[in-house]
Amino acid sequence: MFIRAFRRCALFVLACGAGFPVAAQDTAEEIVVSASRREQRVFDAPAAVNTLDAEAIRAAGPRVNLSEPLVRLPGVQALERQNYAQDLQLSIRGFGARSTFGVRGVRILVDGIPATMPDGQGQVSAIDLAGAERIEVLRGPLAQLYGNAAGGVLQVTTALGGPDRIEAGLDRARSDTQRLGLRLLGETEGFQGAASLSRFTTDGWREHSAAERTLFNAKLRFEVGPSSRLTLTGNVFEQPHAQDPGGLTRAEYGSDRRGAAPLNLAQDARKSVRQRQAGLLFEHALDGSRSIGARLYFGQRDLFQALAIPLAAQLSPTSAGGIVDLERDYGGLGLQYMRRGLHGGTADFVAGVELDGMRERRRGYLNDGGRRGALKRDEDDTVWNADVYAQLTWRFAASWTALAGVRHSTVRFDVDDRYIAAGNPDDSGDVRYRATNPVLGLTYHAGDTLNLYANFGRGFETPSFTELAYRSDGPGLNFALDPARSRHWEVGAKFRPGAGHALDLAFFIIETDDELVVESNAGGRTTYRNAARTERKGMELAYRRPLGRAWRMDLAWTELDARFAGGDSDGNRLPGTPSRQIYAGVMWQPNQAGALSGLTAAVEAVHVGRIYVDDANTDAASAHTRYNARLELRKSYSRWSLATYARLDNLGDKRYAGSVIVNQSAGRYFEPAPGRSWSIGLIAELRR
Numbered sequence: 001m002f003i004r005a006f007r008r009c010a011l012f013v014l015a016c017g018a019g020f021p022v023a024a025q026d027t028a029e030e031i032v033v034s035a036s037r038r039e040q041r042v043f044d045a046p047a048a049v050n051t052l053d054a055e056a057i058r059a060a061g062p063r064v065n066l067s068e069p070l071v072r073l074p075g076v077q078a079l080e081r082q083n084y085a086q087d088l089q090l091s092i093r094g095f096g097a098r099s100t101f102g103v104r105g106v107r108i109l110v111d112g113i114p115a116t117m118p119d120g121q122g123q124v125s126a127i128d129l130a131g132a133e134r135i136e137v138l139r140g141p142l143a144q145l146y147g148n149a150a151g152g153v154l155q156v157t158t159a160l161g162g163p164d165r166i167e168a169g170l171d172r173a174r175s176d177t178q179r180l181g182l183r184l185l186g187e188t189e190g191f192q193g194a195a196s197l198s199r200f201t202t203d204g205w206r207e208h209s210a211a212e213r214t215l216f217n218a219k220l221r222f223e224v225g226p227s228s229r230l231t232l233t234g235n236v237f238e239q240p241h242a243q244d245p246g247g248l249t250r251a252e253y254g255s256d257r258r259g260a261a262p263l264n265l266a267q268d269a270r271k272s273v274r275q276r277q278a279g280l281l282f283e284h285a286l287d288g289s290r291s292i293g294a295r296l297y298f299g300q301r302d303l304f305q306a307l308a309i310p311l312a313a314q315l316s317p318t319s320a321g322g323i324v325d326l327e328r329d330y331g332g333l334g335l336q337y338m339r340r341g342l343h344g345g346t347a348d349f350v351a352g353v354e355l356d357g358m359r360e361r362r363r364g365y366l367n368d369g370g371r372r373g374a375l376k377r378d379e380d381d382t383v384w385n386a387d388v389y390a391q392l393t394w395r396f397a398a399s400w401t402a403l404a405g406v407r408h409s410t411v412r413f414d415v416d417d418r419y420i421a422a423g424n425p426d427d428s429g430d431v432r433y434r435a436t437n438p439v440l441g442l443t444y445h446a447g448d449t450l451n452l453y454a455n456f457g458r459g460f461e462t463p464s465f466t467e468l469a470y471r472s473d474g475p476g477l478n479f480a481l482d483p484a485r486s487r488h489w490e491v492g493a494k495f496r497p498g499a500g501h502a503l504d505l506a507f508f509i510i511e512t513d514d515e516l517v518v519e520s521n522a523g524g525r526t527t528y529r530n531a532a533r534t535e536r537k538g539m540e541l542a543y544r545r546p547l548g549r550a551w552r553m554d555l556a557w558t559e560l561d562a563r564f565a566g567g568d569s570d571g572n573r574l575p576g577t578p579s580r581q582i583y584a585g586v587m588w589q590p591n592q593a594g595a596l597s598g599l600t601a602a603v604e605a606v607h608v609g610r611i612y613v614d615d616a617n618t619d620a621a622s623a624h625t626r627y628n629a630r631l632e633l634r635k636s637y638s639r640w641s642l643a644t645y646a647r648l649d650n651l652g653d654k655r656y657a658g659s660v661i662v663n664q665s666a667g668r669y670f671e672p673a674p675g676r677s678w679s680i681g682l683i684a685e686l687r688r
Helices: 002-017 054-059 141-146 250-255 262-266
Strands: 048-053 076-079 089-092 107-110 132-139 152-158 165-173 177-188 191-202 211-223 228-243 270-285 290-306 323-341 347-368 371-397 400-417 429-445 450-461 484-495 502-513 516-522 525-530 533-547 551-564 580-588 599-608 624-637 640-649 657-660 670-672 677-687
Touching (some): 048 054, 054 132
Antiparallel strands (some): 165 677, 516 525, 533 551
């Protein structure tokens, strides 16, 4: 597969490159920060990193789920589950594909504040897509410098300041889905601010999948003197009701794709969440070449979840019940020092320290038809990390740049069991994981339009508290789990032959020892184990070019061969990882006055390869290709601007599984996606 992908890609590049004029690089290219922790162009970043701007995010849909825009980026799989009680399934180069809820294996940051907890578990439901200015995804070895569970890094930056304006939006879609949004932005001398409020409701495409959410975001920035600035962020996320339809068996998937699992109905499986978070970022320039930065954040998250577990199975003395009641406090701080222009202006250096902590009060109760019963679990869970990192970039020759970095991480878990009863002993304990991970890179600047790079790095991923929670051979936490340790190799090229043209290509190999994989998944409870070894090989291509004056083409192509290497599943594909994903879009935007001014039309195709559902590869969600179309019209009237859009997804009414539940022991693997779907929207903006 790997060789075939290389040949196909080489032919594609040659075919496309034949029509490229060689010209100066596009100076308006997007800016990224994740590769070197400082602003630089995507072309200059020595890593596989891509971005989406606000226009691309808005064009992807009603801005409810990250799966809408992320399908446009290579190397990223964001599988829509049609289940707001479990969130979407996000993975980068196969890291995170095992997750049954939440996000694993990917570090998430929003406006510089971590949305991933110290144990490696993250959440994306509280991200305000309507206010997002940029989404940035870093893949490959350099992501390892972000610490535990950094199979990739996803950074979201929200808009701030600009001309004073107020924006109101309404989106409507199938299944009585609606999103209302209000956003305020403005700035004065020394101050920029933004605030947004949105309300989302849906009856759900599937039975027992209704949900409602309210999201508030605020971001304020103050210039504190000529060389310092302070940024304050705040976020409130309320999800009082989200039903869980569960997965379907192969037979149910074929007969009633919109149905819910019977046990999920009988036990009224559902989830409610309330989260509050605040953050502070401080930046200070010591002089023209030296700067320091600091971040401080804290938050609270309360969760109530009713799981689909038979009542009889909950009566065991070692059972934790079928209802989860969780109270979480979390926070952290970070300090960073940056020095530019070392060694005669040829080197940049950055170093920092990060401390993060999380404390949970976790209780479990019997779930009797959706009603809370007797107490079955009561414990205090604490996890913290202490990390230090350093990174040096040195342009040691006119055409060569070297990069070296290292990060040392310590992650400690502590459990204080408060529920001790007959047949249920004290499950208290603690475990500590440590790792030192280096990264090395080399970039060859072949000219003003071509960069070639190669990177190597080591990474590690500890189990999360959710993965430590249960074991298959008796009571107690699964402290026998080891962290997964990986080795990443990557080579890539970036080509910018002219304005509006961009081609990014990367090949990678990843070897992982003790990969964390799902052992069993039943009744909302998942146990994990360490696999002997896994291997990932793949190719990623991002390509953009204008087609005449009014047309543009975008392509994102991913090939991923992720397999077990050893053990009972030797040679099998890692479940949850599609072997191929391709996005292709063509947009028409006539630049003329009159009736067609402000008009945009686009069509796109999305292909997702086969996704196996278990380690044994006994079944799979079939490969599929779906087609979408979009029409948008923007008009300005004095201080007002109006944008309306209409979108049709899955034009061919293709039947396919949006995602799978890995290793679901009852065979309920499949989470079906909707057929032909529509959405419409209106955004009105008033400028002062």
